[in-house]
Amino acid sequence: MTITNSMLDHADLEAIAQNVADWTHRHYDFARRQAVVRGNGAGCWAEIVGLGWPALPIAERYGGLGGTTWDLAFIAPPLGRALLAEPFFSTVVLGAHLVDRFGSDDQKARLLPQVAAGKLKLAFAGSEAPGWAGFTDIACRAEVGPDGIRLTGQKPVVHDADTCDLLIVIATEATGLALHLVDRRAQGLAMTSARLLDGSNAADLRLVAVPAERLGDGALDPATLEAALAPCLAYLGNEALGIADALFTLTVEHLRTRRQFGRPLGANQALQHRTVDMLIQLECLRSLALECRGVPVTPQIGLAAARACKAHLARSALWIARQAVQLHGGMGVSDDMPIGHYFRRLLTIDATLGNARYHLRRLSAWPEDGRGALSTFVQEATSVVA
Amino acid sequence: MFTKADTEFRNMVQSFLARELPADLAEKTRRQVHLEREDIVRWHRILHQKGWSAPLWPREFGGPGWTTTERFIFDQECAEAGAPALEPNGTKMVGPVIYTFGSDAQKKRYLPRILSMQDWWCQGFSEPDAGSDLASLKTSAELRNGKFIVNGQKTWTTQAHFANMMYCLVRTDREAPKPQAGISFLLIDMASPGVTVRPIMTIDGAHNVNEVFLENVEVPAENLVGELNKGWTYAKLLLNLERTSIAQITKSKIALARLRSMAETCRAGTGMAAMDAGFGDRVAWLELDLIALEKTNLRVLAAENAGRDPGPEASVLKIRGSELQQDILELTCEVLGPRALPLEPHHASGNAAASARDATAASNERYLYSLATSIYGGSNEVLRNLIAKSVVGV
Numbered sequence: 203m204t205i206t207n208s209m210l211d212h213a214d215l216e217a218i219a220q221n222v223a224d225w226t227h228r229h230y231d232f233a234r235r236q237a238v239v240r241g242n243g244a245g246c247w248a249e250i251v252g253l254g255w256p257a258l259p260i261a262e263r264y265g266g267l268g269g270t271t272w273d274l275a276f277i278a279p280p281l282g283r284a285l286l287a288e289p290f291f292s293t294v295v296l297g298a299h300l301v302d303r304f305g306s307d308d309q310k311a312r313l314l315p316q317v318a319a320g321k322l323k324l325a326f327a328g329s330e331a332p333g334w335a336g337f338t339d340i341a342c343r344a345e346v347g348p349d350g351i352r353l354t355g356q357k358p359v360v361h362d363a364d365t366c367d368l369l370i371v372i373a374t375e376a377t378g379l380a381l382h383l384v385d386r387r388a389q390g391l392a393m394t395s396a397r398l399l400d401g402s403n404a405a406d407l408r409l410v411a412v413p414a415e416r417l418g419d420g421a422l423d424p425a426t427l428e429a430a431l432a433p434c435l436a437y438l439g440n441e442a443l444g445i446a447d448a449l450f451t452l453t454v455e456h457l458r459t460r461r462q463f464g465r466p467l468g469a470n471q472a473l474q475h476r477t478v479d480m481l482i483q484l485e486c487l488r489s490l491a492l493e494c495r496g497v498p499v500t501p502q503i504g505l506a507a508a509r510a511c512k513a514h515l516a517r518s519a520l521w522i523a524r525q526a527v528q529l530h531g532g533m534g535v536s537d538d539m540p541i542g543h544y545f546r547r548l549l550t551i552d553a554t555l556g557n558a559r560y561h562l563r564r565l566s567a568w569p570e571d572g573r574g575a576l577s578t579f580v581q582e583a584t585s586v587v588a
Numbered sequence: 589m590f591t592k593a594d595t596e597f598r599n600m601v602q603s604f605l606a607r608e609l610p611a612d613l614a615e616k617t618r619r620q621v622h623l624e625r626e627d628i629v630r631w632h633r634i635l636h637q638k639g640w641s642a643p644l645w646p647r648e649f650g651g652p653g654w655t656t657t658e659r660f661i662f663d664q665e666c667a668e669a670g671a672p673a674l675e676p677n678g679t680k681m682v683g684p685v686i687y688t689f690g691s692d693a694q695k696k697r698y699l700p701r702i703l704s705m706q707d708w709w710c711q712g713f714s715e716p717d718a719g720s721d722l723a724s725l726k727t728s729a730e731l732r733n734g735k736f737i738v739n740g741q742k743t744w745t746t747q748a749h750f751a752n753m754m755y756c757l758v759r760t761d762r763e764a765p766k767p768q769a770g771i772s773f774l775l776i777d778m779a780s781p782g783v784t785v786r787p788i789m790t791i792d793g794a795h796n797v798n799e800v801f802l803e804n805v806e807v808p809a810e811n812l813v814g815e816l817n818k819g820w821t822y823a824k825l826l827l828n829l830e831r832t833s834i835a836q837i838t839k840s841k842i843a844l845a846r847l848r849s850m851a852e853t854c855r856a857g858t859g860m861a862a863m864d865a866g867f868g869d870r871v872a873w874l875e876l877d878l879i880a881l882e883k884t885n886l887r888v889l890a891a892e893n894a895g896r897d898p899g900p901e902a903s904v905l906k907i908r909g910s911e912l913q914q915d916i917l918e919l920t921c922e923v924l925g926p927r928a929l930p931l932e933p934h935h936a937s938g939n940a941a942a943s944a945r946d947a948t949a950a951s952n953e954r955y956l957y958s959l960a961t962s963i964y965g966g967s968n969e970v971l972r973n974l975i976a977k978s979v980v981g982v
Contacts, residue, residue, distance in 0.1 A: 454980055458982055468980040474973065474980055475976065477979060478972040478976050478979070479972075481904065485904055486883075488887075489881075490880050490883060559869070562872045562876065565872065566875070
């Protein structure tokens, strides 16, 4: 695999991230987000398209800003903090990336300009087994017949399936795995929708001889597909950092201002020490999130760094979230407060594209590879020549 | 993170170590044998020949004038090559206090002796009734006829039995409005009449620390560092330096690599520990936590290089670094099972057997003594208080 260079340097990306933070702060507060999630308010898709966020990872020749999916990790923390309730991950982070990575020139030229312009929404129907098996256990089959390719099978919990225009479905062919484009309204496709923890929608798909178009050449293997998703893991890790940051700030503010027993909660040493342990976990997560922002030196380093961050967030961000709930008391479990919604988004992130145990096992892959990929990652990542 | 110049620096350090590090010292480190005083002095003087014995120091005082990143690389390469750790009290602690706050005469007298290790320094801070609350210390110093008369008791004094000099916090004003405001920083010759050193055996069965009794010890007035009653300020600088060095991330990385290799030869039930999924997960988490901490360390160094105050992250390093070190060594003992139990031979029967043992031994001692790392240099609980003060601030 080669690595595409970005037209955007880190200073550009930090400036864009600051703009994202400023915009969400001014125009997308928690009250608006909750109204959107409850169906009582207008979403912000048109606004974020106007701001150019979906165009960020798309090449200039397809009407984008010339960045890469790796660059999206820069704007993930403010989007996590804002609890953005739009299919940004499905369409821009994951969908556009799969098209760019595996699509033919023709498919890219057809689809990517529409994503950049906010006119096409995508959803990814990947893993099937309960739990997570990567892409090793795909029962959905693609049959090549006289009238083209037909897909038959089931895909549970496909994020944003019922709001997308085009599904990207992974299915087994004679030659291996392949990604396929499926119109959401295609014949033979049935959906059962459900609300997810994080306020988004998903659907269980049943496909019976659904017409499909193969994305690129097909003949994928599970490892290649998984490796290609590294920048999407990096995005999720950085989104979790933004959430953990927000939870930490809220909790410190609460300890300063909430008074019980005639003094601020934060005057209690037990709570002070808990807060410091939250800070320790937050700083360690930040270190790993920073490592997987922007285009990596090699794909191997990028994958290891992204897996490390994705695994760590279960120990750091989710643990911070539990402390934030506890230290907020009743407010921590109230649906009217953001704490619980941050918690729910983190649970969703952890369960998306493989959880901590999965990635840690892949990363460590020890003793088969001797020293373990983790040490290799450190060795390589710290010997980079600027 | 590293520049081309840093990489050239790393190559230079590596070739120096390959050339100059005595094989017997590297072997002792590999076998985790307790080092003798002479071992540490010998390596220090080899470094001194090269001008590298005080990595922290600026050029004007005889140091190499390295950046924080270069120091990081130097420490990392030394640890990986198996070089003995530098004795910290001289070069990392009292040295910087002397060149920052000391008189010209003190700089001229003591700094060269630290560089060449003619002096071995120990730290006279803790007392029987002043542990985590160090500022409550009682050892008194009264100025009479141009001399301080020092009376009191210090404890947990690391390597006082090797030292010929002690930097010491003493109370010089009992009436000060805050206990911190009545403390001074004195340099005491351990050969002075009235100084008595008694060993304290520690949990690992070894002699690392001591009690130091001070009875009417006469200390020349010119051995006061800086101003009278300002010693607490100087000690704070020193404690910050000490904390960043306790994280010992490279040491933990080496311990983790050792743990992995032991797991390949130790059984866990029917198979080898290395093949045990539960064990593998624990190792992987430790490794991931260690990587996260190492990256945090590099961020702290980058902030220091850029002239920014690293903030509470430096204390984060000490807390998390000591916890991880303990976790790794605990797991090592668990993997070794009964083989973790024998004490290092020289405790019982002199040094002869020490060279014959393999690298698995002494893991229990490493583990047990590592329990002190979350206690010394400001206990992890005191550090949490300090961080909370700056973060929560109520």
